[in-house]
Amino acid sequence: MITKKLRLFFLMMITSLLFTACSISIPGVAKEEHEMGNIDYNVIDISSKEFSELNNGDFKEWYEQNFKNGGVYTFSKDGKRYILIGAGERLTSGYTMKDVVLTGKEKEIEVNAKLHGPKEGEVTTQVITYPHVLLSIKDDGRKLACSGVELKDNSKKVELKKDSGRFDEITKDGLMRVKISGVTGDKATKEYKLDDKIKENIKDMNLQKGMEIIFTYYLDEDENPIVLEVGKL
Numbered sequence: 001m002i003t004k005k006l007r008l009f010f011l012m013m014i015t016s017l018l019f020t021a022c023s024i025s026i027p028g029v030a031k032e033e034h035e036m037g038n039i040d041y042n043v044i045d046i047s048s049k050e051f052s053e054l055n056n057g058d059f060k061e062w063y064e065q066n067f068k069n070g071g072v073y074t075f076s077k078d079g080k081r082y083i084l085i086g087a088g089e090r091l092t093s094g095y096t097m098k099d100v101v102l103t104g105k106e107k108e109i110e111v112n113a114k115l116h117g118p119k120e121g122e123v124t125t126q127v128i129t130y131p132h133v134l135l136s137i138k139d140d141g142r143k144l145a146c147s148g149v150e151l152k153d154n155s156k157k158v159e160l161k162k163d164s165g166r167f168d169e170i171t172k173d174g175l176m177r178v179k180i181s182g183v184t185g186d187k188a189t190k191e192y193k194l195d196d197k198i199k200e201n202i203k204d205m206n207l208q209k210g211m212e213i214i215f216t217y218y219l220d221e222d223e224n225p226i227v228l229e230v231g232k233l
Contacts, residue, residue: 034104034106034140034142035104035138035140036104036105036106037103037104038101038102038103038104039102039103039104039109039137040137041083041100041102041135041136041137042135042136042137043133043134043135044082044134044135044136046134051134054082058075058077059075059077059082062075063075063084063134066084066086067084067086067130067132068086068088068089068130069086069088070086070087070088071085071086071146072084072085072086072111072144072146073086074144076139079138079139080136080137080138080139081136081137081138081139081140082134082135082136083102083111083134083135083136083137083144084132084133084134084135085097085100085111085113085132085133085135086130086131086132087115087130087131087132088130089128089129089130090128090129090130090131091128092118092124092125092127092129093118093124093125093127093129094117094118094119094122094124095115095116095117095118095129095131096115096116096131097113097114097115097116097131097132097133098113098114098115098116099112099113099114100112100113100133100135101113102135102137104142105142105145107142107143108142108143108144108145109137109142109143109144109145110144110145110146111144111145111146113133115131123195123218123226123228159218159219160216160217160218160228161216161217161218161219162214162215162216162217163178163180163181163214163215163217164180164181164212164213164214164215164233165178165179165180165181165183165212165213166178166179166181166209166210166211166212166213167207167208167209167210167211167212167213168189168209169209170194170202170207171191174193174194174199175191175192175193175194176191176192176193176194176202176215176227176230177189177190177191177192178190178191178192178213178215190225192215192217192225192226192227193224193225193226193227194226194227195226195227195228197228198227198228198229198230201230202230205230205232207230207232211232212232212233213230213231213232213233214230214231214232214233215227215229215230215231216228216229216230
């Protein structure tokens with residue numbers, strides 16, 4: 001009888017030790033914790049070697065499908081999560097994605113970003129652009145929660161104008177003097193400042209006095225006309 005009780009006692013002790021062993025923490029092996037609060041990230045420049053090496057296979061297909069769209073898209077590879085934040089189609093240049101903040105929470109990572117429009121007085125070109133930014137972080141399995149891309153448009157719209165006339169000369173101050181078509185009297189001749197980007201082009205055009213030209217310009221903050229483009233008629 002006593003033998004049976006001893007056997008039962010030892011059996012209970014062994015069972016208890018087995019269950020206890022399941023909860024024993026092994027020294028030096030810590031449970032991985034998710035990064036909370038602001039999460040550091042790496043910005044991948046589209047013109048960089050890093051992007052060139054990434055941009056193939058499934059990654060390339062994912063990038064090509066999404067970079068023109070507005071929203072947040074992810075791609076996981078080799079323990080990293082790539083995050084693409086896009087603002088969709090814009091009709092001019094001058095837009096940049098800034099102020100990106102990734103906030104780690106228990107079950108998700110919140111994504112916030114701001115799209116900055118052209119600066120006040122900045123000259124933009126009429127071209128379709130797709131402003132976006134590509135990031136990489138450690139892939140910890142949490143889902144992304146996008147709070148949206150805020151548009152911070154601090155731009156002052158610049159109106160491009162066209163005019164034509166007869167070229168007169170480039171003054172010592174670097175101004176282009178033109179006799180405007182359809183205008184008579186003292187107001188017929190006007191002087192225009194040349195944008196830095198076309199000063200060399202003007203020299204190569206070999207413009208002669210009296211030559212018919214057409215030009216594109218805008219008014220700066222002080223209402224001074226700045227020529228962006230000149231062509232012969």
